[in-house]
Amino acid sequence: MSTVSETTHDSAVAMSAPPSSDEGLTPAQRAQKYGLSQSGARPGLPEYVRQLWARRHFISAFASAKLTAQYSQAKLGQVWQVATPLLNALVYYLIFGVLIGTSRGVPDFVPFLVTGVFIFTFTQSSVMAGTRAISGNLGLVRALHFPRACLPISFCLMQLQQLLFSMGVLVIILLGFGQVPTWSWLLAFPALVLQFVFNTGLAMVMARLGAKTPDLAQLMPFIMRTWMYASGVMFSIDLILKGKHVPGFVEVLLNANPAAVYIDLMRFALIDSFTAAKLPPHVWAFAGGWALLMGVVGFVYFWKAEERYGRG
Amino acid sequence: MAEQKNGIEPTKAAEARIPTVIADDLHIVYRVYGTGAGKGSATAALNRIVRRKPSTGVREVHAVKGVSFTAYRGESIGLIGSNGSGKSTLLKAVAGLLPAERGKVYTHGQPSLLGVNAALMNDLTGEKNVLLGGLAMGMSREQVRERYDGIVDFSGINEKGDFISLPMRTYSSGMAARLRFSIAAAKDHDVLMIDEALATGDRSFQKRSEARIRELRKEAGTVFLVSHNNKSIRDTCDRVLWLERGELLMDGPTDEVIKAYEKETGK
Numbered sequence: 184m185s186t187v188s189e190t191t192h193d194s195a196v197a198m199s200a201p202p203s204s205d206e207g208l209t210p211a212q213r214a215q216k217y218g219l220s221q222s223g224a225r226p227g228l229p230e231y232v233r234q235l236w237a238r239r240h241f242i243s244a245f246a247s248a249k250l251t252a253q254y255s256q257a258k259l260g261q262v263w264q265v266a267t268p269l270l271n272a273l274v275y276y277l278i279f280g281v282l283i284g285t286s287r288g289v290p291d292f293v294p295f296l297v298t299g300v301f302i303f304t305f306t307q308s309s310v311m312a313g314t315r316a317i318s319g320n321l322g323l324v325r326a327l328h329f330p331r332a333c334l335p336i337s338f339c340l341m342q343l344q345q346l347l348f349s350m351g352v353l354v355i356i357l358l359g360f361g362q363v364p365t366w367s368w369l370l371a372f373p374a375l376v377l378q379f380v381f382n383t384g385l386a387m388v389m390a391r392l393g394a395k396t397p398d399l400a401q402l403m404p405f406i407m408r409t410w411m412y413a414s415g416v417m418f419s420i421d422l423i424l425k426g427k428h429v430p431g432f433v434e435v436l437l438n439a440n441p442a443a444v445y446i447d448l449m450r451f452a453l454i455d456s457f458t459a460a461k462l463p464p465h466v467w468a469f470a471g472g473w474a475l476l477m478g479v480v481g482f483v484y485f486w487k488a489e490e491r492y493g494r495g
Numbered sequence: 496m497a498e499q500k501n502g503i504e505p506t507k508a509a510e511a512r513i514p515t516v517i518a519d520d521l522h523i524v525y526r527v528y529g530t531g532a533g534k535g536s537a538t539a540a541l542n543r544i545v546r547r548k549p550s551t552g553v554r555e556v557h558a559v560k561g562v563s564f565t566a567y568r569g570e571s572i573g574l575i576g577s578n579g580s581g582k583s584t585l586l587k588a589v590a591g592l593l594p595a596e597r598g599k600v601y602t603h604g605q606p607s608l609l610g611v612n613a614a615l616m617n618d619l620t621g622e623k624n625v626l627l628g629g630l631a632m633g634m635s636r637e638q639v640r641e642r643y644d645g646i647v648d649f650s651g652i653n654e655k656g657d658f659i660s661l662p663m664r665t666y667s668s669g670m671a672a673r674l675r676f677s678i679a680a681a682k683d684h685d686v687l688m689i690d691e692a693l694a695t696g697d698r699s700f701q702k703r704s705e706a707r708i709r710e711l712r713k714e715a716g717t718v719f720l721v722s723h724n725n726k727s728i729r730d731t732c733d734r735v736l737w738l739e740r741g742e743l744l745m746d747g748p749t750d751e752v753i754k755a756y757e758k759e760t761g762k
Contacts, residue, residue: 221600238633
């Protein structure tokens with residue numbers, strides 16, 4: 184047996200051994216001889232990307248199906264896609280704008296606040312959906328064969344579609360508060376694309392972690408809320424820090440915070456009074472860098488565990 | 496116990512037997528969380544964490560224990576065994592959907608499990624579910640569009656009015672099962688695995704689906720069928736694997752294994 188295995192190891196591919204010799208082969212050698220591949224093995228990275236591209240229609244169909252199904256039981260139906268972000272903004276306006284008064288010193292506070300809420304919600308819900316992308320869809324993962332990265336990407340795409348509804352609301356609010364469309368509004372598109380790539384990368388990291396530790400879904404709301412307060416969603420970080428002594432590294436951290444970067448970019452694009460002077464230094468470099476870093480790291484990190492998703 | 500390596504008498508000449516699936520000492524272990532041995536209260540859970548007894552929350556289910564077999568092109572293999580004997584788990588492992596704890600499965604091409612239940616959404620219309628299910632199985636948009644009418648006709652959903660444009664939650668369980676089977680059966684497969692699909696729908700639909708399965712068998716290299724209906728196994732399979740408690744009890748020609756199985760279960 185051992186001699187057979189040693190000799191066939193080299194010659195099995197080149198020579199076509201007579202069929203009767205199957206008896207002496209181990210299952211692995213027989214599999215090799217007949218060109219069988221191991222089931223459930225992780226494909227290489229280029230092959231994985233190719234498979235993912237082949238499933239692009241599934242990704243988009245799954246995203247819009249989820250979005251449609253979300254409110255289909257409600258009487259108002261898809262109206263909630265617009266009403267939910269609007270109500271969110273209203274709650275934050277009442278608490279932070281009226282009660283606590285963070286609006287002092289911030290011109291155009293309502294557009295400022297609503298932009299912040301919508302943009303942060305995009306990242307927040309992408310991360311939350313990503314955390315549950317595998318663990319919440321085990322039935323699907325265990326029933327059908329497709330690159331698992333479809334799921335986190337699909338959920339992020341769904342959040343992007345949701346955000347586009349919100350942006351429609353935002354445009355109306357902007358016009359209502361006297362903002363006039365300018366060329367700088369076009370900057371919203373590259374900013375959104377970069378944020379989407381960043382969100383997707385982060386969601387893929389969370390999807391792998393959440394697949395292994397489903398408890399994360401319970402923990403994440405607290406982490407996300409902490410992140411939100413540190414990102415200047417409903418107040419201006421500059422104004423809060425003004426006149427206080429802050430260590431240098433904290434300032435660097437606050438400026439590099441990806442959520443704050445994307446929020447600031449969107450405010451800069453849409454709100455006239457939010458001038459370039461209010462942007463942290465190198466903001467576009469940070470926006471692009473975060474997208475690239477998170478996108479690549481998240482994708483590779485997710486792919487590394489591809490064959491293990493679906494185990495309880 | 497039948498000999499496991501070459502259980503079936505070769506019906507064709509030996510050189511024609513090309514393996515399509517090789518399972519080599521396959522073990523599958525499920526890990527289930529939150530089975531909560533003892534009280535389900537928060538204090539009990541905290542107590543377990545403090546005392547470092549993590550094992551109580553996680554239970555391991557050794558669903559398949561060391562199964563080896565080789566399936567050949569053109570074979571139709573039935574899987575039998577009592578409930579919870581690991582039949583469906585074995586199929587999922589062959590499809591590459593469940594990772595193996597130990598051992599390996601080698602397959603020709605990508606085996607497909609006939610089932611799209613999980614991809615469908617009850618809140619969507621039947622129409623959208625046909626598209627979604629087809630895409631989930633790896634069909635292209637054009638393929639789904641091409642076969643759309645065939646799928647709807649086969650399911651017979653529209654026989655009693657325009658039901659395909661209603662959300663699936665409004666379907667009766669029989670109608671939903673018929674649509675699911677129709678979507679799943681619309682694709683061609685290399686190695687096809689069917690999990691108790693024959694039991695869906697009314698009498699006339701069952702006949703139609705059996706015919707469709709025979710068709711699929713012709714197109715597919717190898718067909719696996721899990722069923723509790725010995726008659727449909729006899730009708731469609733030429734070889735049977737009998738699983739019990741995750742172990743391969745018997746592997747041989749249909750008549751022989753079913754006879755032994757019926758004797759054991761007292762039918």
